[in-house]
Amino acid sequence: MRADALSLVLSGLRGRPLRAWLTVLGVVIGVAAVVSLIAVSQGLKHAIGAQFERFGTNRIEVMPRGFAPPGTLKGLTVRDVERLDALPEFEYAVPYLLGRAVLEYKGEVSGGNIMGFPLEYRKQLRDDFGIDIARGQGFGDATSDAVVLGDLAAKELFESEMRIGDNLLVAGRKLHIIGVMEPFGNPEDDYSIMLPMDVAREALGDEQGVSLIDLKLKKGVSSAAGAESVQRALDRTHPSEDYQVLTAEQLQEQFNSLLGVVQAIIVGIAGISLVVGGVGIMNAMFTAVLDRTREIGVMKAVGASPRSIAILFLMEAAIVAAAGGLLGVGLGFGIALLIQAIAAASGFGLLTVTMEPWLVILGIGFAMLTGVLSGALPARQAAALQPVEALRA
């Protein structure tokens, strides 16, 4: 009976292809929205996880407090760095100075983000922060007029790609390009240009300021203890707390809570889309019952029980929903991959979506559930029709 009912339902759907596909489309849109949003948010989660893996758990960052692009906030100075460097909890404190400077390459002028750091920490830069050089060399045995370029900075800042060995003018000072870094996967890092601190100070006209302090915890010191020590050391000179201390845990927590909000919104949108798809199915099924009242009467006249009629309509709803679910999952991953491609094109190469089996099952399963729930009422209505009245329709 089940297999026969299936073929009966299928020929019914084939007989009204436009209506069937429109109903399927309603489900496709809902499921595609759900699947693409979840796939992208999963990808985002992985990307952030990867970022933190690189950041490491034995580091603390101190930076001026506020909402502004990095490098534009002031407040920390070299004296703060000295104070932190002297703390027993840390192996070292590396200051960075960030800012925008006028660049000139082969006669072409452009603006770019420069990042000054003290050359004496070049070893730590490589060993502790995992900054890999793709081409050329790092600051290993560099002279004080060297620059190392971010991947995108090298490719995008000027008409032609900057090449190792060429000169780059930074705020009028001639520097030597010695290397290009591996892509980080986020545009903020990939567009930066690393150069010696004194060059940055001169280019940015800032003798004392510090945009960011990187601290490495000694073995056995917890990041919480480190953060507390930083706070104590800076309390006297910064009573207004115009700085913030970030540990890997804190950062991850912040991101996770943000991601939690994002995912809650996604679940909300997902729910709404599914309800919309379900209402579409319900509407289509009620219309089908109305439309086919006479057919239902005929089926009853030739011996269909209320149960058989209900099964037929439920099955129709389930098939429409399953088709919608299947196509929706496909389209959803398609959209997610498109978002990934767009993200990669704008520098967020870290964002990768994967086709996770549970998401496929979730998408199709929810579609089926919606279909059966939405089909239940119309199916009951069809089953309860009085044969004579149905035949008269």
Added chain:
Amino acid sequence: MPPVIELRDVWKTYRMSGVEVHALRGLSLTVEQGEFLSLRGPSGSGKSTAMHLIGCLDLPSRGKVLLKGKDIAQLPESSLARIRGKTIGFVFQQFNLIPTLSALDNVCLPMLFQGVSREKREQRGRSLLERMSLSDRLRHLPAELSGGQLQRVAIARALANDPEVILADEPTGNLDSATGKSVLELIGNLHREDGKTIILVTHDQEIARYAKREEYILDGRLR
């Protein structure tokens, strides 16, 4: 053995916006196994209403409808569905085929609801359509068939579960007279060759004469 069909003082009353319409007013009728009966009467006399009650598509307002001695008002809907499927074969004036199903699938439909296997269904469906001279129309949709062909498909469908009773309500009402005649021949054969109990509803005296027994209905009861 009780008669196949027995109507005892059957009333059917419709209430339309407060006004009561009596479609049947004390109709009594007994039909024995193997009879070929015509039920003739003017439009609105209650012929279709009576057919619907005999076919278990509706229940009487008063009186009793007995099928092989059983009061249909006492049976649950599932039993009524089984009777409609196995004991009664309906032939309608408007053919009432499912438009999305082929001729063969339409014929097989009553067997599907009785749980007959696909193989057996198709085998029987083919032979029934062959008997109706429609072997070359198995895969056609109703929209691709003529009126006479449609009614022959409907007769094949009525025979699908080999029912004891065939109820034909104006089966020639939508056909020209030549086509109608051939359809009536087919129905007559069901009586002669298959020994089916047949009720043929019509308003036409000539058509009524095809039957062995003629009854006349007026204002909801036999005259």
